[in-house]
Amino acid sequence: MENLDIAKFGGTSVGNFDAMTSSYKVVVGNKNSRIVVISACSGVTNLLVELANGTTDEKIDEIIEKLRDIHEQIIIHLENQHELRNYIEGHLKEIKEQAKVAQKSTNDQLTDSIVSHGELMSSFLFVALFKHYGTDAQWFDVRTVMRTDSKFSCAKPVCDEIKVLAHDKLLPLINDKTIIITQGFIGSNTMGETTTLGRGGSDYTAALLGEALDVATISIWTDVAGVYTTDPRVVKAAKPIAELSYVEAAEMANFGAKVLHPSTMIPAVRKNIPIFVGSSKEPEKGGTWVRPEPQSQPHFRALALRKNQTLIVLSSPVMVGATGFLANVFSVFAKYNHSIDLVSTSEISIAITLDAGTTTSGKHEISEAMLNELRQFCHVKVETGLPLIAIIGNKMSENAGVITKAFDAINKFSVRMICYGASRHNLCFLLKDGDTTEALNALHQALLED
Numbered sequence: 394m395e396n397l398d399i400a401k402f403g404g405t406s407v408g409n410f411d412a413m414t415s416s417y418k419v420v421v422g423n424k425n426s427r428i429v430v431i432s433a434c435s436g437v438t439n440l441l442v443e444l445a446n447g448t449t450d451e452k453i454d455e456i457i458e459k460l461r462d463i464h465e466q467i468i469i470h471l472e473n474q475h476e477l478r479n480y481i482e483g484h485l486k487e488i489k490e491q492a493k494v495a496q497k498s499t500n501d502q503l504t505d506s507i508v509s510h511g512e513l514m515s516s517f518l519f520v521a522l523f524k525h526y527g528t529d530a531q532w533f534d535v536r537t538v539m540r541t542d543s544k545f546s547c548a549k550p551v552c553d554e555i556k557v558l559a560h561d562k563l564l565p566l567i568n569d570k571t572i573i574i575t576q577g578f579i580g581s582n583t584m585g586e587t588t589t590l591g592r593g594g595s596d597y598t599a600a601l602l603g604e605a606l607d608v609a610t611i612s613i614w615t616d617v618a619g620v621y622t623t624d625p626r627v628v629k630a631a632k633p634i635a636e637l638s639y640v641e642a643a644e645m646a647n648f649g650a651k652v653l654h655p656s657t658m659i660p661a662v663r664k665n666i667p668i669f670v671g672s673s674k675e676p677e678k679g680g681t682w683v684r685p686e687p688q689s690q691p692h693f694r695a696l697a698l699r700k701n702q703t704l705i706v707l708s709s710p711v712m713v714g715a716t717g718f719l720a721n722v723f724s725v726f727a728k729y730n731h732s733i734d735l736v737s738t739s740e741i742s743i744a745i746t747l748d749a750g751t752t753t754s755g756k757h758e759i760s761e762a763m764l765n766e767l768r769q770f771c772h773v774k775v776e777t778g779l780p781l782i783a784i785i786g787n788k789m790s791e792n793a794g795v796i797t798k799a800f801d802a803i804n805k806f807s808v809r810m811i812c813y814g815a816s817r818h819n820l821c822f823l824l825k826d827g828d829t830t831e832a833l834n835a836l837h838q839a840l841l842e843d
């Protein structure tokens with residue numbers, strides 16, 4: 394189908410009957426919107442992760458009751474309530490059984506299986522809501538096409554297979570009478586076991602399906618009217634950005650702008666598909682277009698914040714003039730599956746940061762075994778809980794004096810580490826601690842307000 398759009402609605406956009414109704418109106422308002430990807434109702438994934446981490450009998454019952462209530466509040470507005478209730482109760486029964494297993498011992502595969510119920514339940518109710526408003530809709534289990542590897546909790550998509558499967562099983566269902574409603578975030582490996590793409594992964598699902606089906610546009614509908622100059626919930630003066638490049642959007646997402654999952658741009662770039670970000674509640678406000686070549690490329694575009702970074706400083710006098718020290722350090726991190734984020738070096742030491750990441754289980758402990766292995770050839774110092782502010786922009790290094798403004802603004806805060814030079818699009822400050830809201834506001838005022 395020409396001009397096909399794939400629309401993704403996040404948790405708050407399907408969190409209750411009114412939010413679902415606004416999202417429904419967005420879908421039927423665009424005749425090119427034929428495939429809809431949705432998240433679990435807001436709050437549901439967090440509750441399911443709590444169960445997956447293992448909790449008390451009492452807590453299990455309390456969470457099941459909350460899950461029942463979230464979905465019941467939608468069901469009461471719809472037809473065929475008996476059938477819908479049975480469907481939800483079937484999931485709640487399974488969730489409870491799995492939560493009991495997680496009490497004894499948990500693992501990433503079990504976590505993925507437990508959290509997948511969230512998207513399965515919300516998508517089923519969303520189909521019923523379309524029918525309630527007289528629009529034909531069909532539920533589709535995304536796991537039949539969203540093939541991933543078996544790295545549970547942060548599975549990698551197998552794009553060639555997704556393309557073949559999507560053409561085989563999804564494309565034939567698309568027509569101009571029915572809306573296909575499917576789940577974000579979840580997938581399955583070749584054994585048919587449920588996997589997840591990591592927290593916030595529904596944006597990525599939409600982009601992956603968009604790539605597989607070669608759609609014209611990917612629309613990410615959320616609770617803010619586009620991508621802002623920084624998180625509008627933290628900096629009141631933040632403004633929506635009309636157009637962004639893929640690189641800028643990817644840098645923002647990577648450095649913590651939650652509005653887009655960091656991997657969303659990867660499939661879109663491969664097929665040159667523009668991504669629109671807007672508010673499902675207030676679509677009339679417009680939003681942001683993420684495109685290959687936006688008209689403006691300002692030195693300073695946005696700020697992003699990632700909390701809870703870990704700084705590891707490794708020092709060894711033998712590093713002076715020695716070869717292979719960095720290779721040894723990096724190989725230890727690789728062995729323990731930690732991906733290094735920022736790097737800075739001095740004569741006898743190297744400082745690296747690790748991000749908590751976006752795995753579904755939320756687990757990111759630094760293993761003591763890894764630290765011991767590092768201690769065999771260098772001194773190791775670990776600091777945790779540090780905030781990282783990234784300034785995103787363009788060609789910051791190409792003109793003299795550009796970054797002075799940033800240094801002036803950050804001057805009154807304790808900066809633990811600075812990273813600059815690897816990309817023309819970012820300048821990162823790892824702060825010591827303290828009030829990140831104040832630092833973000835100061836930088837925003839200096840760099841992004843007139």
Ligand code: ADP
Pocket residue numbers: 402403404405406432593614615616617619620621622623624625626645649650651652653695
């Ligand atoms: P959804 O559930 O729709 O996927 P998310 O909560 O994942 O929504 O992302 C939307 C949130 O991202 C916003 O409510 C906002 O607080 C946060 N956010 C962080 N940085 C930005 C930014 N630069 N622009 C817009 N929103 C941002």
Ligand code: ASP
Pocket residue numbers: 403404432433438439511577578591592593594595596
């Ligand atoms: N429901 C999942 C989460 O909360 C995926 C998503 O919302 O994108 O992380």
Ligand code: MG
Pocket residue numbers: 403593596651652653654
């Ligand atoms: Mg999200």
